[in-house]
Amino acid sequence: MALRMPQGMRLVNWLLGGWSIVVLLFLYLPIVVLIVYSFNASPRGIGFPGVTLEWYRALIQEDELELLVPLRNSLIIAVIVTFVSSLMGTIGAWLLYQYRYRFERSLSTLILTPMIVPEVIMGISFLLLFSNLGVDNGWVRTIIAHITFCFPFVLVAVQARLSGLDPSLMEAAMDLGARPHVAFIKVIVPYLLPAIVSGALMSFTLSMDEVVVTWFTYDDSSQTLPVKLFGIASRRGYRPELNVVSTLLILFTVVMVILTHWIGRATATKPQN
Amino acid sequence: MTPIAGTKPESKGPRRRATRAAWLLLTPLLVWLLLFVVIPSVALAFYSVATYAGLGEVTWTPSFEAYQKAWDSVPRVALWRSVYLALGTTVLCVIIGYPVAYFIGRAPERWRNLMLMLVMIPFWTSFIIRIYAWIIILRNEGLLNGMLQSMNLISDPLSLFPSQTAVFIGMVYSFLPFMILPIYGSVEKLDNALIEAAFDLGAGPVRAFQRIIVPLTQPGIVAGILLVFIPAVGTYAVSDVLSGRRVELIGNLIETQFRGKGGNWPYGAAMGISLLVMFVIAFWLSSIFAKSQQEQ
Amino acid sequence: MRIFRMTLCIAMAMLLAVGCKKETDTPATPAGTGAAATPKIGGELKILVWSEYIPNSVIEGFEKESGVKVRKKEYGSNEEMLNLLKGESYDIVQPSEYAIEYMIAKDMLQPIDPAKIPLMSNVLPNFLSMSFDPGNKYSVPYMAGTVGIIYNSEKIKEPITGFKDVFQAKYKGRLIVLNDSRELVSWALSTLGKDMNDTTPANLAAVKPLLEAWIPLVAFFDSDSPKDKLLAGDADIGIVWGGEGALILAEEGEAEGKWKWTLPSEGAHLFIDSFAVPKASKNAAAAHAFINYILRPEVNVKIHDDFPYLNPNGEGRKLLTPEQIGNVASFPPDDALKAMKVFRNIPDEQTAAMEELISEIKK
Numbered sequence: 053m054a055l056r057m058p059q060g061m062r063l064v065n066w067l068l069g070g071w072s073i074v075v076l077l078f079l080y081l082p083i084v085v086l087i088v089y090s091f092n093a094s095p096r097g098i099g100f101p102g103v104t105l106e107w108y109r110a111l112i113q114e115d116e117l118e119l120l121v122p123l124r125n126s127l128i129i130a131v132i133v134t135f136v137s138s139l140m141g142t143i144g145a146w147l148l149y150q151y152r153y154r155f156e157r158s159l160s161t162l163i164l165t166p167m168i169v170p171e172v173i174m175g176i177s178f179l180l181l182f183s184n185l186g187v188d189n190g191w192v193r194t195i196i197a198h199i200t201f202c203f204p205f206v207l208v209a210v211q212a213r214l215s216g217l218d219p220s221l222m223e224a225a226m227d228l229g230a231r232p233h234v235a236f237i238k239v240i241v242p243y244l245l246p247a248i249v250s251g252a253l254m255s256f257t258l259s260m261d262e263v264v265v266t267w268f269t270y271d272d273s274s275q276t277l278p279v280k281l282f283g284i285a286s287r288r289g290y291r292p293e294l295n296v297v298s299t300l301l302i303l304f305t306v307v308m309v310i311l312t313h314w315i316g317r318a319t320a321t322k323p324q325n
Numbered sequence: 326m327t328p329i330a331g332t333k334p335e336s337k338g339p340r341r342r343a344t345r346a347a348w349l350l351l352t353p354l355l356v357w358l359l360l361f362v363v364i365p366s367v368a369l370a371f372y373s374v375a376t377y378a379g380l381g382e383v384t385w386t387p388s389f390e391a392y393q394k395a396w397d398s399v400p401r402v403a404l405w406r407s408v409y410l411a412l413g414t415t416v417l418c419v420i421i422g423y424p425v426a427y428f429i430g431r432a433p434e435r436w437r438n439l440m441l442m443l444v445m446i447p448f449w450t451s452f453i454i455r456i457y458a459w460i461i462i463l464r465n466e467g468l469l470n471g472m473l474q475s476m477n478l479i480s481d482p483l484s485l486f487p488s489q490t491a492v493f494i495g496m497v498y499s500f501l502p503f504m505i506l507p508i509y510g511s512v513e514k515l516d517n518a519l520i521e522a523a524f525d526l527g528a529g530p531v532r533a534f535q536r537i538i539v540p541l542t543q544p545g546i547v548a549g550i551l552l553v554f555i556p557a558v559g560t561y562a563v564s565d566v567l568s569g570r571r572v573e574l575i576g577n578l579i580e581t582q583f584r585g586k587g588g589n590w591p592y593g594a595a596m597g598i599s600l601l602v603m604f605v606i607a608f609w610l611s612s613i614f615a616k617s618q619q620e621q
Numbered sequence: 622m623r624i625f626r627m628t629l630c631i632a633m634a635m636l637l638a639v640g641c642k643k644e645t646d647t648p649a650t651p652a653g654t655g656a657a658a659t660p661k662i663g664g665e666l667k668i669l670v671w672s673e674y675i676p677n678s679v680i681e682g683f684e685k686e687s688g689v690k691v692r693k694k695e696y697g698s699n700e701e702m703l704n705l706l707k708g709e710s711y712d713i714v715q716p717s718e719y720a721i722e723y724m725i726a727k728d729m730l731q732p733i734d735p736a737k738i739p740l741m742s743n744v745l746p747n748f749l750s751m752s753f754d755p756g757n758k759y760s761v762p763y764m765a766g767t768v769g770i771i772y773n774s775e776k777i778k779e780p781i782t783g784f785k786d787v788f789q790a791k792y793k794g795r796l797i798v799l800n801d802s803r804e805l806v807s808w809a810l811s812t813l814g815k816d817m818n819d820t821t822p823a824n825l826a827a828v829k830p831l832l833e834a835w836i837p838l839v840a841f842f843d844s845d846s847p848k849d850k851l852l853a854g855d856a857d858i859g860i861v862w863g864g865e866g867a868l869i870l871a872e873e874g875e876a877e878g879k880w881k882w883t884l885p886s887e888g889a890h891l892f893i894d895s896f897a898v899p900k901a902s903k904n905a906a907a908a909h910a911f912i913n914y915i916l917r918p919e920v921n922v923k924i925h926d927d928f929p930y931l932n933p934n935g936e937g938r939k940l941l942t943p944e945q946i947g948n949v950a951s952f953p954p955d956d957a958l959k960a961m962k963v964f965r966n967i968p969d970e971q972t973a974a975m976e977e978l979i980s981e982i983k984k
Contacts, residue, residue, distance in 0.1 A: 096849065096852055096853070096872070097849075097853075098852060098853050116677065116678070117677075118677050183708060188708070188709060271694060272692055272693045272694055272695070273692070283672055283673060283695070284673065285846075286845045286846065287672050287673035287845045287846060288673050288845075288846055289845075289846030289848060289849040290846075290849045
């Protein structure tokens with residue numbers, strides 16, 4: 053139902069819309085630049101001598117900078133992290149919603165800490181922990197670290213959604229004979245799905261883009277793309293292939309987003325009221 | 326006019342006291358938090374009171390020399406710089422991000438997710454590449470200067486890279502979604518009826534915002550401020566790239582001890598713990614503030 | 622749940638596509654010329670090396686020939702390398718000259734077996750038996766280089782010959798220099814006529830005013846890739862590694878005369894990065910085979926193409942193009958080379974003191 057608004061408010065809405073577009077332009081400006089520059093014939097990114105697909109060919113055929121393996125590593129890590137974080141975050145949020153635990157306040161703080169702590173501090177803490185425990189597998193270290201700062205985002209998103217949950221929903225399901233965990237899966241989870249998905253997307257994004265903490269946990273076989281790109285950009289300087297890999301990643305992202313959007317629409321369930 | 330509870334009715338749910346089974350189910354989460362949040366912090370605390378014994382070496386004789394060093398003039402200046410940068414970034418993010426979050430939150434439901442996606446998509450590319458794209462835009466012979474000069478708006482190029490301005494641009498760019506999303510969360514929960522009532526009572530847009538909307542979305546704003554300010558204090562990569570590494574931020578100093586040439590782990594740990602303590606205090610204060618607001 | 626599953630499937634599909642692509646492209650193996658092919662040793666070789674300093678094709682070539690699996694860990698400073706060595710055992714390290722001095726003194730390296738590195742003869746004599754490792758008992762040179770001044774003569778009309786010319790107030794905001802406190806201090810020491818290795822507290826106090834005048838003039842501190850900023854015009858004068866200077870000169874073509882390279886008149890130093898085998902190495906045989914492989918002229922050329930520094934490999938030099946040999950940033954004139962000294966190992970406190978000095982001035 054549309055909000056009845058005074059005339060002034062309508063104008064304000066237009067202004068807000070305009071401002072949002074400006075901000076979106078700001079957000080996409082570097083993206084457009086890097087996509088365009090992935091076709092820039094200048095190997096140093098200076099001027100614009102011409103358009104070329106050479107860098108795409110070089111990346112896919114030769115991959116001299118070895119970017120594809122870190123890309124694969126990042127994807128693997130992000131998928132695992134997202135899966136585990138979504139599980140942990142959803143179940144955690146549900147338990148905190150259903151039950152009153154002692155020391156809840158401290159628990160809350162502990163959960164929220166990884167969301168806000170500066171990455172460099174988290175990184176050095178993990179360095180100290182893992183070096184003292186003798187964990188030298190970069191995959192294990194990186195995945196654990198990523199899960200730690202990703203799952204709170206899922207948990208918070210699900211908590212927010214739970215606050216709008218009709219308590220009679222669960223009761224109704226159980227009245228119909230369903231056991232608690234079945235009721236949970238068949239009734240609550242579908243309701244929570246939008247929050248889980250948004251938390252999961254946040255997890256995936258954070259994990260794929262993370263540099264600082266991973267800087268302290270990776271090893272050669274598990275090097276992630278952001279870390280590799282950071283290394284090349286700093287040590288070797290501008291390389292067009294960096295823009296190519298970023299463009300491909302954007303393409304992948306957009307495709308994924310569109311697909312999930314369509315699938316979400318197709319399988320949307322409305323909570324039974 | 327005191328803000329009244331204007332969000333949709335919150336269901337409290339059947340909050341029973343935790344049973345054995347409930348604790349059992351929570352155990353994996355608890356173990357995770359213990360192992361990977363509590364213990365690393367404890368480890369950091371231990372290192373901060375150890376004695377520096379050469380590159381990456383410590384002897385476990387308790388000492389506070391690391392803390393003395395961590396509060397010396399060089400780290401203090403670095404901390405002040407970092408706080409100043411983080412503060413500016415946070416303020417800019419609130420000003421720039423709030424209108425966007427409000428607009429998306431009040432948009433028709435089927436457009437909201439799409440708009441949120443649009444905000445998030447840029448962050449699926451690598452952070453470092455986005456920052457380097459800003460260099461291409463801002464440098465003396467870059468896109469912005471090129472455009473302004475060809476339109477004859479300026480004669481000499483604007484010296485935007487390297488510069489403090491460029492750093493702010495990069496920081497706001499990196500942190501904006503962390504401000505937009507929480508505020509959006511609050512905006513989305515706003516009860517239409519309440520806002521309509523305000524308008525019916527004759528409030529114009531400005532007063533509606535000032536007296537009702539902003540106070541009601543305050544939890545989102547606070548969350549956004551926490552999600553931006555605290556990590557921003559520790560951020561140094563943006564500054565390194567866009568300021569030519571001419572300044573040392575507290576994050577630089579800490580990183581150097583562990584992965585760079587510094588090697589003084591207790592010193593790095595002491596700086597880390599000091600920051601953590603400051604943040605925990607800030608967080609605790611903000612949650613008290615939030616509670617008191619709720620109770621009004 | 623369904624959305625989840627679908628998304629997972631799509632992600633997996635993309636992963637497989639990327640992963641498979643990697644498997645199927647196998648680069649062509651360069652047939653080993655110049656020396657007997659590397660024996661098939663097998664096993665694992667853990668190398669601890671500078672970040673982005675060995676071309677991937679070189680490592681892959683070695684893996685193919687020897688059957689050894691190479692595991693690489695990178696570092697950004699000698700101090701970081703020393704730290705990492707405490708955690709795990711590595712078979713190859715790549716320290717700078719002063720770090721080798723330190724490691725030999727601390728008995729961290731094992732002697733090299735000359736019989737296993739016949740291609741040592743490819744290294745030119747003036748890079749052997751240097752002060753930090755007499756007789757090359759522990760190390761084999763990888764790449765040497767200098768630090769020099771490069772500037773854009775189209776924008777900088779007056780000639781620049783040394784640090785005094787670089788650090789003038791009128792060039793404020795146009796300078797890019799190495800982000801290395803030891804380097805910065807050494808330049809100041811040289812300018813004051815002192816020995817660049819004499820980093821005593823008294824001398825640090827003496828150079829402090831000079832550095833306080835210099836540092837605010839700098840636009841960029843960059844030890845990694847200053848050439849980008851110079852070529853793009855963000856900075857016009859640079860004090861950079863020889864290899865970076867060489868890449869710039871090669872870019873514009875020295876004949877054009879736009880970029881000028883010079884060694885500082887106050888005094889220049891030589892750096893040399895070498896391979897060494899830590900005492901705790903578990904596969905010394907493979908380590909030796911790797912070092913020998915690197916010394917092959919055709920492998921050396923690959924390294925030089927990416928990192929055109931002061932190549933110590935005489936046989937490798939013979940395979941370089943005339944432009945590469947003629948690049949003054951790569952190869953300084955002989956008399957200048959003879960006058961150069963190297964950094965020596967200095968006590969930890971002095972290193973820390975230099976870091977603090979620079980941190981304090983930068984603030």
